[in-house]
Structure formats: structure tokens, C-alpha cells
Amino acid sequence: MKTFAVIFTYPDGHTEEIEEIFSELKVAIEYGSNLLNQVRHTEATKKAGVFGEKSGEPSFAVVEVTDHKKKIVYTSF
Numbered sequence: 001m002k003t004f005a006v007i008f009t010y011p012d013g014h015t016e017e018i019e020e021i022f023s024e025l026k027v028a029i030e031y032g033s034n035l036l037n038q039v040r041h042t043e044a045t046k047k048a049g050v051f052g053e054k055s056g057e058p059s060f061a062v063v064e065v066t067d068h069k070k071k072i073v074y075t076s077f
Contacts, residue, residue: 001066004028004073008035008060011043025062029074032060036076 006018006028018035022028039058062074 003065005063006032006060011056011058028062036060
């Protein structure tokens with residue numbers, strides 16, 4: 001059985017594999033895109049230099065999981 005997972009990279013550089021598992025690639029991409037828009041909006045509302053660090057560009061990847069094998073099938077960058 002094929003499932004999909006979203007791996008998200010935040011502006012501060014840390015990466016998180018989202019716990020939710022998706023049965024369709026399209027739904028996983030939509031979820032990642034929505035999260036990406038939320039994070040970009042949050043970053044846009046912060047003032048530059050507040051934390052003394054420059055932030056990077058957030059991104060995400062969708063990974064196909066089949067029989068314990070993982071393969072990247074989509075990236076937002």
C-alpha cells in the first residue's frame with residue numbers, strides 16, 4: 001500500500017515530519033502548501049531582526065512510502 005508523508009522545513013532550518021499520513025499525493029501536496037502559506041504569512045508579519053537571526057525560506061517535500069521504502073515525489077522548492 002502506498003502512503004504519503006509531508007516533511008516540512010521551517011525558516012529557522014529545523015525539519016519536521018508531519019505525523020498525519022495521506023493516502024493521496026494531491027491531498028499531501030495541498031496540506032503542505034497550506035502549511036507553507038501559513039508559515040510564510042507568520043514570517044511576513046514579524047519584524048526583521050527581532051530574534052537576531054535571519055530566517056530562511058520555508059519549504060516542504062512529499063515522500064511516498066511503499067513497503068518501508070521512502071522516495072521523494074514532490075518538493076516545493
